[in-house]
Every structure is written in structure tokens, then in C-alpha cells.
Amino acid sequence: MAHKPLESVNEAHIKAKRLLPKDVYDALEAGSDSGATMSGNLAAFTQIGMIPRVGVALPAQLDLAATFMGQQIEMPVVVSPAAAFAMHPDGEVGVARAAERAGTAIGLSNVASVGIEEVTKANSRSFAQLYWSGDRDVIAARVERCRKAGVKGLILTIDLSATRVAYNPRDWGSPVYPDGINLATLVKYAPMAASHPTWFLRYVKQRTLPGLNAPNMGTVGGPVPTLVGGLMEWLGTAVPTWDDVAWLAGLWGGPLMVKGIVAADDARRAVDAGATAISVSNHGGNNLDTTPSPLRFLPSVVSAVGDQVEVVYDSGVRRGTDVLKALALGASTVMIGRPWFYALAADGERGVYEVLESFRGTIERGLVSLGKSSIRDVTIDDLVLPDGFLIDTDLRHTRTTARQGV
Template identity: 50%
Template sequence: MASTKEWFESVAEAQRRAKKRLPKSVYMALVAGSEQGITLEDNVRAFGEIGFRPHIADLPQQREQATSVLGQAIAFPVVISPTGVQAVSPEGEVAVARAAAAAGTAMGLSSFASKPVEDVVAANPATFFQTYWVGGRDRILQRAERARAAGVTALIVTLDWTFATRRDWGSPPIPERLDLKAMLRFAPEGILRPRYLLDWARHGALPDLTTPNLAGPGEDAPTFFGAYGEWMQTPLPTWEDIAWLREQWGGPFAIKGIMHPDDARRAVDAGATAISVSNHGGNNLDGTPASIRALPAVVEAVGGQVEILVDGGVRRGSDVVKALALGARAVLIGRAYLWGMAANGEKGVANVLQILRSGIDEALLGLGRSSVHDLCPEDLIVPPDFTRLPQK
């Protein structure tokens, strides 16, 4: 169907609407990539290098998309990726969780989220809690136990972050908190985006730049930069630390940020239930190839031993199908749903999920596959030099 005021027909249209509605600094924070943005651009471009081998007759009348991730049954192979403080819309992660639940899929919640884990689980019981290695073993375990008590079904540990903040295009200014000084500074941007301000005014609050899921018992929620400072001062984790956390957690456990087959094997050795092939959406080490390029080597290294997820650059259902044909169980999306939320709140998130689900169905039909589980590399045309990564 063609785009209308309440419906957009592509993720690209959601992005265009987000750019029109969000203050410049908020929008730029969403599209940011580290340094030159080489990895950021390659995440999207790489999907375009893969072609399909379609069929035209004896096609399946019905196509099945249901699968499972980290012990959670989902209606189609797209999961909400955890993203940090969401100043895109007043209801933030709670609205995203509701949209995901209505679509029948799982919600990844960042430890740097703007909404408490308890509220998000109430909106979507299929919630995975994501943590970085912030504050040492005791603090990390304390947060994991809080998430468990809230009803979280799986733990995700994200390990790909080098603390690089350089942006050749210029990082948007992000205040420590929205006090009077900050409001005066950002007033010109807000005046140019009255709909954004009106939404927050109706909500009766300003964008919350604190991280409630990183607060210990009896502590106030730290600001984003306060939590980031603690993270920077925390000794970097070892594989022994990761294996310890896996044992303490005891349930479904994913390691996010894998780009090298060696790390994939170490993750298996540490007891991971799943791994996510990811370059942090182009926000980590610039010059790293697209996640989808790394996927085949990781599948070759550990396929069949753990569930393999992938994120980075997914903009359409056909991208999802390409990832699954190369061996992924499901994909995670980040910017796509944030643009949807910026464009039309919770309905916009639901819109993005429906776009992807419809696109998956269309690609399955064209390939003559009756199920996402039937997809395989033979459905694709992959250039010989596509992976650009070591195979062993």
C-alpha cells in the first residue's frame, strides 16, 4: 500500500519522516557512525551486493516465518536490538516493547535504557536484558539478578566497544542532564520541531537522560555520562569473566559483538547459548567490514553449536532473508525501529515490523521456500570476494 499520513511503506520513508520530526541533535545521534562511517555505510551496502536465485512456478501457497531465539518462540525472525537512552519518543522502550509484543516478537532492552526493566517486561514478557561489562562482577551480577526478578527471559552481554567517540562529521552535543542551561542551548532546535516538543509536553516530562537499570539498591539512577564514566573505569572483561557470568546467570545467554571466528569459538567455550554477529551498528572500530560479511565465517566456525544472530544494516525483509540463507537464526534491528518510533510513536514501530514481515514473505515466495527454515546459501548469488574476512 502507498504511504499515507499514518502509514509509511518502507524503512527509508520512516527515516525521512524521523529526520523531519526530530531535533537535529537527536536525529544525528541516531545516524551516527564512528570516525569516517566506513563500517556504518558498509553495513547497508553489503546487503545490496547479494543477489537472489528466484523461481517462478510451483511456488508455496503458504509461507511460515515462526522460529525461536534464546528459548523464546517468535512469530517471525526479527528481534528488537537493545539501544541506549531513547529520547526519540516519551514512552521510549515501553512503547517499543508493546509494539514488539503485538507483533509476536522479543524485545532486547539495553542496560542504558531510559525505562526500568520492570516496566518493559510488563509490556512484553519476552524481554532479553542486555548488559555491558560495567562496574565489576558484583555490580554486574546485581543488575542481572534484578532483571531475572523482573521476569527477563535471557541475558545478552555486549562486548564490542572501544570507547572511541570521534566522529569526522561532528558529534551532536548531548547534555549531562536537561537543566535550564541545556534547555536554553537546545531551544532553537526545539522551536524548529514543534511536534516533538508537543509530544513531550503532553507526556508532562522532558527527555530522560538517566539510566535507571544501572542504579543499585537505594541509588538514584545515574546519568548516561555518569554510567559511561563508570564503564570506562571498569577493567576490561576476560573470557573467564564471561564464563563466570554465564554460570551465574544459568539461563539463555547471548554474547553480542562477534566479528571473528576465533571469538565465536571462544564464546561457545564460555557456554553461550547464542552469539550475535555485530559491529555495533558501525559505532565501534571503523573499518570493520559489515556484519553480514562476517556471518559466513562465523557460521562455518560454530554453526550448529549455538544460535547465530546478526545485526547491522537491516532495512528490508529481503535483508532478513539473505541473513537467514547465510546461516543466521534471526536478525536484530536498531535504527529501523527508532526511525519508526520517531515517525509515528508505537504505531511507527509496529509499522516497521510489519514492513519487514511482509518483505520476508515476499522474498520467500519469490525463492519458492515455504519456511524460513528452508533457506540456504543456494538461494543467493554471493560475490567471490564478499566476506573479506579470514575463513579459519
């Protein structure tokens, strides 16, 4: 039977839900507490209207090129850092290869199931996420490891409750992560494998098991922590301050994103601390429950920092028109999390590439409908905004340096 490519994030989501064991699916799908924040992230995009234009002559080749933390990318969609445990044996390396093929960048989670060195070999635009975990000596060692691996920049996830995400209570129950693979774990989860044979046979064919280690939380050549062990170190570390961010910026000396900003004054503090990029994000809904969508805060953050840093959007992006709405509100690029999760679970590396290409296609169709030849031509004038979007200055002609410079 001929392969049918995934044509949308929704199609990948449906397939992933069918293939994944319930515990694995629930771990990636549900937001914290009631799930109101995650639902709000999705709803915010549907509440914004777009104004189509007709009769505009457009070139055959539309301009989707952008920059992400100094790296040229072929479209304004970047793989957000998240750990691909038990989704598919292709794992984060497969995601990195798919992103490379699509001409875009990847951020690798600090608690990913593969080492950063493997990912930088698979993608020439690799970035490493750091959680503030362990003391400064431990963090400095991880930074040096990233430097030696050849990463292009660091992504510091700073939002407070996101550092408790693995243990956030959920109204429908929180997933339980086993502390490594052993005989007892195999026996306990055997029914899961038996009831989802397609998912399990993927691992059998590649002669491997779902990874439950966090190699980037350890040192090169040292013992490899389990996911639970890495998370426990993280949970036992005091949350970072702006002084810590400034220390990290000085230590690294290169592109540094502070991820998890929604308030304009926090954005200004990130700039003062040495960040070169900001991600306006609420951790995809795995944060303080009932936090409004960061899309509502994006214009005020852009107004607060101007062209001093790149402003990236992250949370609830599912299609190309979502990307265009975020760009119109001032973002230079967007990052996606659950879309690539769904795609990886649905069809591994190939699925991730197909979903990235679906973003490319829907961005292009959106540009044509708006009568625009370039992503840099999309502005707030192309949108119909509901009440509740924090716009404190006129953004109609405000563009970030990152988009002007492409």
C-alpha cells in the same frame, strides 16, 4: 485526515529526519569516525543477489516462525538493544508493546531511559542487555535485578571499541550529551525545541521531557544515574575477558548471548565460555572504523560453531530481503536497531509496529519470489555472492539447531 501507515524503513527514516532536532538525529544516524563501517553494512546487502524461482505451488500461509534464545517468535526479526533517548515520549516501553503486538522479542539497552521492570510488563519476550560496567559485585546486582524482573535472557555486548561508542570521534563532529535536565540545559536547548515544534509538542502533550537518566545502571530503590554518569562508569571499567564471560554465564545460568562477534575464533571462545547465542555484529557501524560488514563473516562464524549455539545477525538490516539473505548465510534470526529508532521517531509505538509489519510483508514477498514456503527453506543456493564472503566450508545444507527446531 486518515492515518497513513509507514510502509518501509526508508519512509520512517525520511520522516524521522524531518521531525528530529539535528543533534538528536545525528546521535542515532552517524557511525564512528568516517562512517565507512556503517556504509559498508548497508552496501553488503545490496552486493548479494537473489535468484527468483517460478512455477512453485505455495501454501496460503507462509511459515515465518523462529526461535530467539529459546523463545518462540512469529517472525525472525527482533528489536536490538539501544537507548531511545529523545526520540519519542513512548520510549522503550512503546517499542516493547509494539514488538509484543508483532509477536517478537525485545532487547533492552543497559543505558535505556526506562527500567527493565517496565519493559518486561509490556513484552513477554524481554531480554536485558548488559555492558561490562563496574566491578563484579555491581554486575551481579544488575543480573539479580534482571532475574527478578523476569527477563528471558541476557545480552552481553563485548566488543571493545563499542564500549567507547559515546565518545568515538566522528569526522563530522560527535554529539554532546547533557548530564541530566536542569534549568541551564532547558535554556540551552530551547532553540532546538522551538525549531522542531512537532517533536517538542509530543513531550508537552504527555507532560514529560526527554529522559536523560539510565535507571538500569543503578540499583532498585537507589539513586538513578544520569546517562552521562552511567557511561562514565562504563568507560572507567576494564574491558571484559573470556574469563569474565564464563563467570557471567555461571552466575546467570540461563540463555546468554555474546554480542559483537565477527571472527570465527572469537565465536569458538564464546561457546567455550558458556554463551548460548552469538550475535555477529559490528555495533551498527559504531565500532572500529573500516571494519567490513559482519555479513561477510557470518558464514565462517556459522561454520565455526555449528549447531552448538544460536547465531544471530545484527548490523545494516533494513528490509525483509536483507533478513532472508542473513538466514540463507546461516543466521537463525536477525536483530534491528536503527529501523526501530527511525520508526519510533516517526510515529512512536504505532510507527514501530508498522515498521515491524513491513518486515513481515517483505519477508513474505521475498519467500514467494524465491519459491519458498518457509524461512527454513532459504539457503545459500538462493544467493549470488560476490568475492569477500568468508565461507570456509560448504554451507549449502547447514542449518542451525534453532531454525530446525521451530
